Amino acid sequence: MPEPLLAVRGATKVYGKRQNAVTALRDVDLTIADGAASITTIAGESGSGKTTLADAILGFTGLTSGSITYRGRDLAGLSRRGRLEYRREVQAIFQDPFGVYNPFYRMRHIFDVAVRRFDLAPDKRAAQRLVDEALAVVGLRADEVLDKHPHQLSGGQRQRMMMARAYLLKPRLIVADEPVSMVDASVRAMILDIMLRLRDEHGISFLYITHDLSTAYQIGDDICILYRGEIVERGETRAVIDAPQHEYSKLLIGSIPVPDPEVVWDLDAPVSLTGESARTP
Numbered sequence: 001m002p003e004p005l006l007a008v009r010g011a012t013k014v015y016g017k018r019q020n021a022v023t024a025l026r027d028v029d030l031t032i033a034d035g036a037a038s039i040t041t042i043a044g045e046s047g048s049g050k051t052t053l054a055d056a057i058l059g060f061t062g063l064t065s066g067s068i069t070y071r072g073r074d075l076a077g078l079s080r081r082g083r084l085e086y087r088r089e090v091q092a093i094f095q096d097p098f099g100v101y102n103p104f105y106r107m108r109h110i111f112d113v114a115v116r117r118f119d120l121a122p123d124k125r126a127a128q129r130l131v132d133e134a135l136a137v138v139g140l141r142a143d144e145v146l147d148k149h150p151h152q153l154s155g156g157q158r159q160r161m162m163m164a165r166a167y168l169l170k171p172r173l174i175v176a177d178e179p180v181s182m183v184d185a186s187v188r189a190m191i192l193d194i195m196l197r198l199r200d201e202h203g204i205s206f207l208y209i210t211h212d213l214s215t216a217y218q219i220g221d222d223i224c225i226l227y228r229g230e231i232v233e234r235g236e237t238r239a240v241i242d243a244p245q246h247e248y249s250k251l252l253i254g255s256i257p258v259p260d261p262e263v264v265w266d267l268d269a270p271v272s273l274t275g276e277s278a279r280t281p
């Protein structure tokens with residue numbers, strides 16, 4: 001059998017000790033195939049262990065037991081050079097892109113650092129070409145964003161900049177931890193569309209971490225439902241969401257809001273915190 005791109009085996013993570021111990025992951029197995037790029041969703045409610053799993057894959061936290069291998073090599077045993085290669089090939093996108101930017105630098109700084117650190121281009125002109133290409137992939141232009149500071153961009157532009165920076169490194173896998181949960185519906189659609197294009201046109205796989213099953217339904221190939229640190233159900237996304245087997249998956253899927261075409265919104269009605277009085281049945 002060919003070596004998977006990423007394999008998580010028996011991953012267990014316990015935070016704290018004795019009576020304070022919290023098991024965030026319990027015996028999690030997960031593989032992302034090498035070959036055709038795919039989007040694998042990890043879905044679960046808050047506290048189910050999604051971020052812990054992402055952090056372990058990105059090397060931000062170690063496992064208590066189990067292993068993570070990338071193209072057959074255990075992350076725990078990578079040499080310095082191996083780690084640098086892994087950092088290039090496995091990129092991350094987070095929920096709040098504002099948090100990862102230094103407010104004192106202009107946006108071009110994050111690209112400059114990446115070009116230098118990974119030695120991507122022989123000179124400034126070649127570097128600019130790479131950056132222009134990466135920005136074009138996410139629908140941005142260098143002259144509208146590079147000389148700005150993070151607070152001068154919209155949330156959607158900041159998130160797209162993160163995606164452009166990830167793309168610049170031509171990764172094999174992007175770990176996207178709730179990438180659309182802080183942006184509005186139109187930006188969400190744009191970012192999900194960029195993820196699909198990166199998968200289909202550039203062969204980049206995603207580990208898409210979310211509590212939002214409706215977006216998983218739109219873009220995910222496979223899904224794993226995480227409940228209290230354990231994967232309780234997995235399979236092809238639409239098959240799992242259309243006919244969940246595990247009781248917890250049924251609950252989670254039952255809570256997806258379904259738009260009701262019969263409900264007409266009265267935009268002039270006063271906004272109610274419960275949402276009730278804004279609708280006319």
Ligand SMILES: Nc1ncnc2c1ncn2[C@@H]1O[C@H](COP(=O)(O)OP(=O)(O)OP(=O)(O)O)[C@@H](O)[C@H]1O
Pocket residue numbers: 015016022023024044045046047048049050051052053211
């Ligand atoms: N550094 C830490 N120290 C102690 N416990 C932690 C730590 N990080 C996470 N936990 C606990 O581990 C469990 C899983 O947390 P995790 O953040 O991975 O869940 P999550 O599914 O990503 O949640 P959310 O969607 O709210 O971010 C939770 O019970 C959490 O309180």
